[in-house]
């Protein structure tokens with residue numbers, strides 16, 4: 106039995122723990138937050154990630170909490186609808202609030218996986234037999250393999266691969282999201298206003314009882330850096346930056362800004378991607394946003410995390426089983442047949458399967474950015490016109506199916522699970 110430490114209990118971490126548990130491995134998940142993080146924005150499933158949900162036996166649980174969003178309206182500063190988008194463009198094939206998904210994954214794993222909250226890894230020392238891990242609070246422990254599922258600003262990546270700036274590619278935009286009252290009476294829909302370099306609006310959530318306000322904007326393009334000019338940990342400065350960027354805009358923006366000021370789940374980050382030559386180093390690997398964040402503009406972050414967890418666990422299972430069989434056949438300790446080499450083979454196979462999928466998702470974010478946050482009045486007018494004409498365009502289906510094509514840009518193998526599907530206790 107191989108022992109795993111996974112850093113991060115959001116989407117990719119618990120999804121990986123789920124599969125490791127089904128493959129009869131021992132997984133410990135460490136999370137810096139005191140509990141699974143509730144709340145959050147809507148996240149989408151497209152293509153292959155739905156197959157993985159099926160294989161996990163969790164599709165019904167996710168569907169029971171689906172947001173069931175319709176299309177979104179674009180309005181002008183007077184609130185007049187100027188364009189409309191289809192439901193799949195924003196919500197994928199299945200959409201759920203991130204906090205709900207985290208809860209479902211946690212419920213499906215909590216009995217067979219050790220969860221350690223309110224702690225973080227501070228040091229990783231790898232040797233021939235495993236990794237000695239030191240923590241902020243807990244005593245040091247040894248594991249066979251360590252996986253970073255700790256998001257865009259991953260600590261495991263920093264400790265094992267190097268500083269974040271070596272791998273983070275800022276796309277030149279920032280995003281802020283917060284839960285606000287549903288003043289616009291949105292009914293399973295959203296309304297957005299775009300101005301050059303800015304898109305702001307809200308969509309309804311939790312059966313229309315609340316709304317999520319979003320503020321997307323281009324960072325200062327007059328500077329060489331594409332990063333927002335605020336510290337990642339300075340929430341006051343981030344709130345001020347959003348305020349400064351959107352003050353003076355009409356429609357519902359003043360009200361959304363005043364609600365953002367008092368929101369207790371204010372979220373802010375740069376729109377960034379992570380690019381690495383390899384998703385692993387020795388006995389340490391990365392999954393989800395930590396290894397290959399495509400950014401919220403891809404609409405594929407959750408799908409990448411769910412698929413990545415499945416492929417990583419599956420390739421490990423295949424390689425470890427193969428190594429064990431080879432030893433049993435008495436080809437003992439032939440180079441390449443030891444468990445130590447098995448994880449290297451697994452990591453290489455995981456890399457090979459995921460890399461083209463990651464590239465497609467990351468490209469989708471870059472292509473989508475100029476449509477979602479148009480840079481000029483001329484392009485904004487062209488975008489709105491295109492959306493207005495869309496229902497009449499003969500190639501409409503092709504455009505609608507593009508995100509689905511990206512969602513299916515990975516081939517899923519069938520990996521052998523040792524344990525049956527765990528029952529998910531209803532909440």
Ligand SMILES: Cc1cc2nc3c(=O)[nH]c(=O)nc-3n(C[C@H](O)[C@H](O)[C@H](O)COP(=O)(O)OP(=O)(O)OC[C@H]3O[C@@H](n4cnc5c(N)ncnc54)[C@H](O)[C@@H]3O)c2cc1C
Pocket residue numbers: 112113114115116117118135136137138142146147148149150203224225226254255256257258259260261280282374392393394395400401404405406407408410
């Ligand atoms: C504003 C916004 C909108 C989005 N919209 C969509 C969308 O519409 N569709 C979509 O598919 N995706 C969307 N995403 C992306 C999606 O949320 C992520 O891509 C997805 O959750 C990736 O999951 P993850 O588990 O890899 O990382 P994360 O969800 O970032 O989770 C990382 C976890 O690691 C924990 N952690 C961090 N550091 C440490 C540490 N040092 N020690 C221990 N734990 C640590 C964090 O607390 C967190 O729980 C959006 C993201 C954002 C920011």
